[in-house]
Amino acid sequence: MKVILIMAGRPKIFDEQSAVEKALEVFWDQCYHTASTEELLKAMGIGKGSFYLTFKGGKQELYQKSIRLFFEQQYQQMEVMLLQAENPITALKKLFRALARGTAKEQQRGCFLGNALVQLSEKETVVKNEVDRLLHQLQQLFALVVTKGQQQGIVNSGLDPELIAWQLLNLWNGIQVTRRMQRAPEVLQELIETNLEMIL
Amino acid sequence: MKVILIMAGRPKIFDEQSAVEKALEVFWDQCYHTASTEELLKAMGIGKGSFYLTFKGGKQELYQKSIRLFFEQQYQQMEVMLLQAENPITALKKLFRALARGTAKEQQRGCFLGNALVQLSEKETVVKNEVDRLLHQLQQLFALVVTKGQQQGIVNSGLDPELIAWQLLNLWNGIQVTRRMQRAPEVLQELIETNLEMIL
DNA sequence: CCTATTTTGTACTAATCGGTACAAAATTAA
DNA sequence: TTAATTTTGTACCGATTAGTACAAAATAGG
Structure with missing residues (x-):
């Protein structure tokens, strides 16, 4: 059943979700504090x-919504990729290996969620707590994947999946910082490869 | 030979280094962009x-100097601790284990250098490059310690010291992000412990 | 065409930003 | 005491900040 809502009034010239997507790019390239509303509006x-009619909470609401949108899209994509693969561990490794092959810009902007954790101050505790929750959800996804892998007997490590998942999340967080250091890509590649070898 | 410089003029009421130390705390609690000059001056x-007479480069010069001061003090302390220990590997492990035991405030503010890498934008590329250099120097220190450890036969891993050092630096960077997630300290402890076990 | 409703664009605001100008204060040397 | 020198505190600056107020515009329904 399709619901069509017809309302009087001047029609909106923009779609809220795609507006948030544009804002997300600005927030990601810069950060919450340096991204000015002017730039955001322009984007x-x-x-x-x-x-301000649509986002009554102003800049902070826009940021929070961009975080939620990012996670929904990214997490869903990862979930499909990891859980529908015939070999979930290979898929997981692929995810991490990709971190060494980003463009210079991607290397510099890191992980949108990790950035929030590092860039937000006490004033934005609410958002920070939500980011914490979302990253924890990612850790849980990793745990699920590892559990599946262990059941299939394709994981070398016999450690607790929960712990392995934390190691993966921590590896993720670390790389997102380390890869901001301009080094030969081989360093990053080798780093990731040996870490995956050890953890999984 | 002690050199005493006597100059005419109103005497300074503050010591530059201790001023930078105070500013460093503000920059660390907040970040470069959110720390206002007003707060910095008050501190x-x-x-x-x-x-502005002392720091002609304004806020940015103050920040750069706080980064340099931080590194000098921190690095020197680490160097002494790691290279003068009878068992350098144990000392290294101690360093990492301490990361799980910080106060809530310490957990939240992370690593001053890592923060810079994540928080600075393109406008502060110069500072960012210096931070990159300093963290690389830390990696080199780790490599030296690992080499010493291998010579003493107290390192399990036979990997290249350079690579192990990168793994340690990456572990460091990761923990500084991951520990911002409010979790039971045991998670962090276990994470660090198993990582050290694997890497060294 | 008229009214009700909603969105849009712009002008405006109060606060804060980093930074400058400069006179007064505090010292040394003559 | 006076001159030279340096630091200090304050008043001020233009620019930018996030956010508000509100009239004009654009629609639907009657």
Whole structure:
């Protein structure tokens, strides 16, 4: 059943989700504090009137929504990739190996969620707590994948899946920082490879 | 030979280094962009006149100097601790284990150098490059310690010391992010312990 | 065409930003 | 005491910040 809502009033010139997607890019390239509303509005292609009507919470609401959108999209994609693969461990390794092959820009902007954890101050504790929750959800996904892998007998390590998942998340967080150091990509590759070898 | 410099003029009411130390705390609790000059000056206990006379480069110069000071002090301390220990590997492990036992505040503020890598934007590329260099120096210290350990036959892993050092630096960077997630300290402890076991 | 409703664009605001100008204060040397 | 020198504190600056107020515009329904 499709619901069509017809309302009087001047029509919106923008779609909320795609506006958030545009803002997300700005927040990611810069960070929450340095991204000015002016830049955000320009990227979204809307004026202040429209913005504050839609996002009554202002910049912070926009940021929170960009975080949620990012996670929904990214997590869903990962979940499909990891859980539908015939070999979940190979898929997991592929995910980490990709971290060494990003463009210079990608290397510099790191992980959107990890950034929030490091860049937000006490004023944004609410958002920070949500990011914490989301990253924990990612850790749980890793744990599930490892459990599946162990059941299939394709995991070398016999450690607790929960612990292995924390190691993976920590490896993830570390690489997102370390790869900001401009080094030959081989260093990063070797680093990731030996870590995966040890952990899984 | 002690050199005493006598100069005419109103005497300074503050010591530059201790002023930088105070500013460093503010930069660490907040971050470069959110720490306002007003707060910094208040923490340093000096006025604008004195500040801009001493730090002609303004806020950025102060930040850069706080980074250098931090590294000098921290690195020197680490170097002594690691290279003068009878068992350098044990000393190294001690360093990492301490990361799980910090106060809530320490957990939240992470590593001053790692923060810079994640928090600075393109405008501060110069500072970022210096931070990169300093962290690389830390990696080199780790490599030296590992080499010593291997010569003493107290390192399980036979991997290249350079690579092991990168793994240690990456573990360091990861923990500084992961520990911002509010979790039971046992998770962090276990994470660190098994990682050290695997790497060294 | 008229009214109700919603969105849009712009003008505006109060606060804060990093930084400068400069006179007064505090010292040394003559 | 006076001159030279340096530091200090304060008043001020233009720019930028996030956010508000509000009239004009654009729609639907009657």
